[in-house]
Amino acid sequence: MESLFPEAWLLWLLQIPLDVLITGMLYIPFMLGLAGTPIVLAREVLVWLHRADNRSTESRVESLASHSYGLLTFGFSTVLLVMSILLFRKFQLIESGGIAFLNLPQQRFLIFSLDYHIDALSVYFILLVNVVSWFASWHAIKFPPAKLGSGPLQRPPFLHFSLNMFHLTMMLVPFVDNLIVLWIAIELTTLFSAVTVGYQNSAASWEAAWKYLIITSTGIILALLGTIFLADAVSALQSSNPTNPSIQAVLQSGVDPVTKIPLDKIMNWTFLMSLAQVGAFSSPPGQVFVVLSFLFIVVGYGTKAGLAPMHTWLPDGHGEAPAPMSALLSGVLIKCAFYAILRFYTLTNVALGSATFTSCILLVVGMFSLLMAVPFIITDPQFKRVLAFHSLEHMGIIVLGVAIGGLLWSGKNSQPAVFQDLAVPVASIAMFGALLHIFNHAATKSLMFLCYGNILRIGEQVRGTLFRMPITSGILILGGLALVGMPPFSIFMSEYIIVWGSLSEVRAAGLDLWGRSGIIVGALILFVLSTSLIFVGLVRHMARLTLNAPDAPQDKLSSSPPMIHVEKIWETFPLLLLLLLILIFGIAIPSPLANLLSSSVNVILHYNISYP
Amino acid sequence: MPDQISTLLNQIGALLEPIRATSEPIVIVLEFFLVATTLAATTRQTIQETIGWYKLQCIILAVATALTAWIRNNGAITPLLVSIFVLPMVLMVVIENLLAAATMYSEPADLPGSRTGFQTRLSDATMDSEPVDLPGARTRYRILLSASDLQRIHRIWTAASKPAQSARRDLFYFFALVGIAFLIAYSIISGNDSVALDKKIGLGVSLVLHLVGLYNTVTKGDIVAQIIGLLIMDHGLYLAVVKIVAIPVPASYFVTALYFYTLITLVILFLMIPQVCGHAKTIDLDIIAKNSELTELQKAGSRPELSKGEA
16 A cells, blocks of 8 residues: 555655545535536526527537536546545554544534544445546546437536536445434435436436336335434433443433433434443334334335345336446445445344344345346346346345355354354354455446446447457456456455355354254355356347347348447546456455455444444 | 524414413324325325325424424424424425426427416527437426416326226225234334323324325326325324434434435426426326337337347
8 A cells, every 4th residue: 555655645645634534525526516517507508698509619618618527527536536545544544553433523514514433344335435436437528418308417517517426425425423314315316316317318218217216215215214213212212211320321421411402423323333232222112113223224225225126226227327327326326325234234233132133134135136136137138237137136145145144143253163263253254255245346337337338339239349349348248257256356256255154154053954054055055046047148148249149130220341449548448447456356355455344344243343 | 593583482382382281182183184184195086186185284294293393392492393394384385386397398398379488598498409209398497387387287187197996996005004004003112101102193193104105106107196105205204203203303303304305306306207207298107118118129129139039
């Protein structure tokens, strides 16, 4: 990490206070979005002023403005990526001093006062958001206008504006401590993504946008209801006047000593964890509300995360959105929603003293998602929709990994006898694999969508792309192999770790076909069968797209051999970088990232962490 | 808060103090009226009736939640209480006009004499090409509607309203969902004192609004009904926040969150519905879905290698 910067510069950058760094990271996309508003409307004003006399001038001006805005967005995405790496480095230094998390209360952002919570899990997701956004903003620099219609919503400046605001809302999600503000941030992502799904201005795209809006809005309401139940758990606890001195101490820390009015932090995740770890929710009625809350959260945020059976918006939404937005929707948005589920998962496990209930719920949801994806990947004719169903599949794998990792969790940092020589708790292996899979899938899926976005620049009905765009198509083929879990790519690595962790748990639990082991073995069998079928499905699509399948008639529109499209360096370089990234991560996980993931696992499994 | 406003609110609170003791039974009665308006909105014959019942529900919700917050706050009237009252009332006022403005684009906008009302030069200037898949569809952002516009909207809404048969199905599912909601509420909350009973009824009614709103969103065949279903679910949340979350500070966070949610939903609806209806020239969801399938099939049909067998 140090070799990326000269040492003096690094020392200077590391002096920047953490709260300034975080606030700066939030202000940058906000200011870019704000600055973009006049650019979005500039063309409309020009046209209005000139009354359609000089369209070519307006087009040139708008093209210049759009490209400038795109470059600006990309430039500041680079700055944000560097800042997130700096944040990572600062967190490493803090963690090396034995501190697992930091709370930064009452930080000003615009007119709001926010409580930030920084731990390994949030730093990991911030890195994820900024890496994928960087690649998406690069691809969007010269994004063309929609083919149908020419209102302000179908022009590139609006796309750049949405990308910036979308970036802001997704960065807010891992930073905030308050669960209601977390909900607001996830709800705001709907605002800035739903309208861009209809960017192409066709009947199908607007129908997809409508479906996305309705289904995710319904889900988000249920997520808020789940959060309300958690608030009621605290309320019920206060009303019951607990006699346990630890619980009393925590409750009093959340109340103003003079007025006795609860402080703002009542709905902060760290405050709720403090209550949970002293056993405040270990008995009814608090326990009942915590369980109910988790169920509504899985359904509510699971809708946004694209988990089955709430996934019906996924293929249409990802399929119709412009390529950079599809990359963000698939690579980051669904992961941010899953981040919210992970926070509630941890809280519920500590509250109940066991992860069996929550892990069983997630196991069912994960398997259902995985199995639901298979027939559609094989049969759906549209490539972008197939990629969207792959998101469903991989979210199922991630949820499965988390569930299996949690099944053996007992609330204590203990190790089964057969694994006494293992350096890490066996429960954390599958969890590690699941967290790694989040990044690997985000990178690979972004690669696929951006590659396909490049192909769509030359036409929607293109086939035999390997002969017309050899570089992009070659990357697409390799990305496709990565997506279905072929070695030596990163998805294979994370899936392997999940399987390894699962088999370790079976060994630890003993071979009990009707118990925990049986469930894990059954899940693994279905997992292997599903991924094999998915492999067949995607290979078929890739062959059709890139090789122009031999039994198909020739393209009726052309009688001459197809022309090779000259691929520009700025179109292909980001794709090559992404490919290199997923290749490197498939061979070896860099140790800083591995340490970050291990710390994130400790956060989720509540190992060696105590909240005040 | 300025002192004058604070003094005024205190004076109003003092004036209303005598009725505070009788307010709790009034709130319970109002909650059952919420259930009744939900039933009416679900089994309605026409979209105009649904909107009418929804507006009545807004008024009842505003009064019930404001009374509850007032009782819980020991008779003091605070800005939070006022904000609790304001949101449903604002929705009651704007919803019909917003829905009318948005769904008006389902008819061709360039019939002779149809260009009435206020149209901005900006929107005229921006549309320089027609969507290829449905010629003649234009999207214009109108703000003020004339009487003839409203009449046209009511004709569209009447045409899209469902037949009487499904009202019986709706009734059956409604009562089933009410049963489920109150079963959950009574299972979760223990105790038989007045506070527990109040909470059980509040949670039960909130869950009724959620479940029935979800039912409307999922089963109804037009865009307006889906939106009303979402907004009914929103009412359920609103009631849950005020009745169940007894702590003032998180309640204010939740109310803020609901304001955000309502604002975001309305913004997106105002941007999105004209586009959806403008392309399909209808608010019927089945027709909208078929149109988009047709477009996709037409695209797929122009690809030489995609035949029926392969699909």
